[in-house]
Amino acid sequence: MAASRRKRVKLAICVNPLAGRDVRRVAARASTVTHEAKMDIVARIAAGADAIGIDEILVVREPFRIAEQALAWMSLQATVTMLEIKLTHTMADTEAAMRAFLDQGVDHVVALGGDGTQRVVTYTAPDIRLVPLSTGTNNVFPLNVEPTIAGMVAALGARGELRAPHLAKRAKIAKLNIGARVDDIGLIDVVRLENDFVGNYRPFKPANLREMVLTRAEPDAIGMSPIGGLVEPVSADEDAALYVNLGPGRTRRVPLAPGHLRDVEIAEARRLPLATTVEFESRGLIAIDGDRLHKVAADESVTVRVVREGAWVYDVGAVMRYATKHLFN
Known part of the structure; x- marks a missing residue:
């Protein structure tokens, strides 16, 4: 044989x-x-x-x-x-x-x-x-x-x-659903913002940020991750996520891009067990891992859920x- x-x-x-x-x-x-x-x-x-x-x-x-x-x-x-x-x-x-x-x-x-x-x-x-x-x-x-x-x-x-x-x-991923129209994922962050537009590559303005779910909230990172990380750190190895609501509350100076630091107001930073579904408000647009990708209609549901399926x-x-x-x- x-x-x-x-x-x-x-x-x-x-x-x-x-x-x-x-x-x-x-x-x-x-x-x-x-x-x-x-x-x-x-x-x-x-x-x-x-x-x-x-x-x-x-x-x-x-x-x-x-x-x-x-x-x-x-x-x-x-x-x-x-x-x-x-x-x-x-x-x-x-x-x-x-x-x-x-x-x-x-x-x-x-x-x-x-x-x-x-x-x-x-x-x-x-x-x-x-x-x-x-x-x-x-x-x-x-x-x-x-x-x-x-x-x-x-x-x-x-x-x-x-x-x-x-x-x-x-790896952890954040599963995003916008109605029946969008089925997407983020590796680090899914962010809802207003007064912005899809495809904009300029640094994020803190005043436009509304809420986010982070798979990792790391104080030594750049972008969205340190917004949560400078209040309630969550590592890549932890079986947890972080929901952040932006608004009056604690202020942190955050490196939103390399060499680009701005004050960000954080109203709430709440740890979430894996597989917890978060529902965002139905307005504005969604950015994922630094890229503004999806516009949200007023009648569309927006949900995010972090799972270890990456x-x-x-x-x-x-x-x-x-x-x-x-x-x-």
């Missing part, structure tokens, strides 16, 4: 070329992440993964050919597979890339981008094993780790070496300690 064929070990690198390059570099002090910097990150991920030993690295050809150029002249043992998608030059390209990876049987991804990019990755592939790397504006969810190590960790996972349960944890995110430090003790002989 012929021996069964070994399953090919695959790893995808998902690059959002638009991450870290919008108008918030002008309106605030966010850093610009150049295409050249992203190429270097992709190359280091590939080098780390190749050193561990995988069969195939998959990337998508995007407008600036960041991954393609990064990998073109590398001497890798792994095969590089370039996938084609129909480009729209919007966040839909990240969704299309993830669907292309899933169609190829990929279950491990290193994703480059901020909270907005990682949200699309998680929305499209909620069961993926993920190492999210920071290259965006709002960077609460992605990790600030050396890309070489990120590649090593993802490759160890793709090889099936990381079965210990403490090495990866499912992607499986590796604890990079824990993985490397585990690998040193059990895998690197």
Whole structure:
């Protein structure tokens, strides 16, 4: 009887070329992440993964050919597979890339981008094993780790070496429903605001904020997360969320964007058990993870519920300690 064929070990690198390059570099002090910097990150991920030993690295050809150029002249043992998608030059390209990876049987991804990019990755592939790397504006969810190590960790996972349960944890997500029309998620925050418009990329004005649900309320973050975090911190590991009502009460000076601090009035900050449904007022618009996305009609119900149903995110430090003790002989 012929021996069964070994399953090919695959790893995808998902690059959002638009991450870290919008108008918030002008309106605030966010850093610009150049295409050249992203190429270097992709190359280091590939080098780390190749050193561990995988069969195939998959990337998508995007407008600036960041991954393609990064990998073109590398001497890798792994095969590089370039996938084609129909480009729209919007966040839909990240969704299309993830669907292309899933169609190829990929279950491990290193994703480059901020909270907005990682949200699309998680929305499209909620069961993926993920190492999210920071290259965006709002960077609460992605990790600030050396890309070489990120590649090593993802490759160890793709090889099936990381079965210990403490090495990866499912991320919390905030499930948003607006009537029967919108079914969306946030990784960090879902915010209702008024006197604003969909697609606005300028920093949020505190006077426009009305209420929010946070999966993580971290005082050392930027964006919406520290609004709650500077009153009632909630970590990524806690099985809890935070509801914040904005209005007269406690005042905190909050970094709403890099280098952009404003006073925010907080009327209420209330911890919520997971799976608690919060109903927002039916007015204004909804922003998710820093992006203003959905206008709300007066007759539409708006509900938010935080659950632990997001992607499986590796604890990079824990993985490397585990690998040193059990895998690197």
